[in-house]
Amino acid sequence: MIVYLNGEFLPLEEARVPVLDRGFIFGDGVYEVIPVYNGLIFKLAEHLQRLENSLSGIKLANPFTTEEWTGILNSVITRNDGGDRSIYLQVTRGIAKRDHQFPQVVNPTVLVMSNPLNRVAVPAPITAITCEDTRWKRCDIKSIALLPNILLRQAAVEAGANEAILIRDGFVTEGAASNVFIVENGVVITPPKSNFILPGITRDIVLEIMPSAKEQNISEAQLRSADEIWVTSSTREILPVISLDNQPVGTGEVGAVWSQVLELYKQL
Ligand SMILES: Cc1ncc(COP(=O)(O)O)c(C=O)c1O
The missing domain is CATH 3.20.10.10 (D-amino Acid Aminotransferase, subunit A, domain 2)
Known part of the structure; x- marks a missing residue:
């Protein structure tokens, strides 16, 4: 699996986040899960709007424009051979000395990964x-x-x-x-x-x-x-x-x- 982490595309096993990341220390971040059918992202605009709302709810600036997000997500899909999958993306308030208050300078951590969706014609109850x-x-x-x-x-x-x-x-x-x-x-x-x-x-x-x-x-x-x-x-x-x-x-x-x-x- 190829993931996106802070500007790089790399194998999942090589993706590393420092222990002082506020996502690890505090759970200080937000995420989205987006379905992909036949390589096409389903309801992307709606998911990106909800991401924007979640980011504003935690007072974290959106690191990317809609075009940038679309490019990154599509790259992750293509690099993992498209098909039916789900995309997981998360944005945290980045790395800082452990302290509850927000750091003065914020460099958010952005991770995008993707897993196959195992769809069946009629799901089991x-x-x-x-x-x-x-x-x-x-x-x-x-x-x-x-x-x-x-x-x-x-x-x-x-x-x-x-x-x-x-x-x-x-x-x-x-x-x-x-x-x-x-x-x-x-x-x-x-x-x-x-x-x-x-x-x-x-x-x-x-x-x-x-x-x-x-x-x-x-x-x-x-x-x-x-x-x-x-x-x-x-x-x-x-x-x-x-x-x-x-x-x-x-x-x-x-x-x-x-x-x-x-x-x-x-x-x-
Ligand atoms: C607590 C909670 N409510 C609702 C949903 C359903 O949201 P969506 O349809 O956007 O996946 C999820 C999705 O995982 C969830 O975690």
């Missing part, structure tokens, strides 16, 4: 558990500091499930690494954008291809009685959740509305 949303109040920033998300996902795995669906004050926020949708009496619902969720690009796409879908708060009770639950993310697209806390979701089978939305997504 998943299972989920509910967990209290223990995260901070700026979940709209795509921060590399993911310890809460990691602990929540691990709790799901240890319970034999694939994803944790998070509840804050009685309402659904999102998954440990996904947004959440439910279907209730035929109506598709997802929580509105706020500082408590990441504004997922896949979430926006679902709202675009299902214009009747609603952005409304979802109570824990609504989640538990939903006919369908889906989770969305750039790498896993739209996945049906067929069991929640060991109870069947709806009929316990993949739902009809999910099959529809998956078809519409594939057409895009």
Whole structure:
């Protein structure tokens, strides 16, 4: 795998970051994950806009213009033979003596890497558990500091499930690494954008291809009685959740509305 690190393209094994990088010391950085289909970046403008928002959320200047980002990302794709893949990019506040306050001179560290996406025609359904949303109040920033998300996902795995669906004050926020949708009496619902969720690009796409879908708060009770639950993310697209806390979701089978939305997504 060829990666981009601070102006150079090099094999992953040779990519090195000094231990004083604030990403390593503090988790002081932001990231994006962008899908690539057939060598073409999907929804690049939307991902770069969210990156801009995350950078401004942590008061770090964007190191590149849109044209520069596009050039770097396409180089990484070509050097790794295109195809279906995901791009991971991260920007940290660079190297400085360990001190919480921002350094006076900032040279951000920029890493771009890429992994193959193993896509299947019909993705397998998943299972989920509910967990209290223990995260901070700026979940709209795509921060590399993911310890809460990691602990929540691990709790799901240890319970034999694939994803944790998070509840804050009685309402659904999102998954440990996904947004959440439910279907209730035929109506598709997802929580509105706020500082408590990441504004997922896949979430926006679902709202675009299902214009009747609603952005409304979802109570824990609504989640538990939903006919369908889906989770969305750039790498896993739209996945049906067929069991929640060991109870069947709806009929316990993949739902009809999910099959529809998956078809519409594939057409895009
Ligand atoms: C916490 C969280 N919410 C939502 C998402 C989905 O966002 P996107 O559809 O842009 O990948 C992710 C993606 O990994 C995530 O980590």
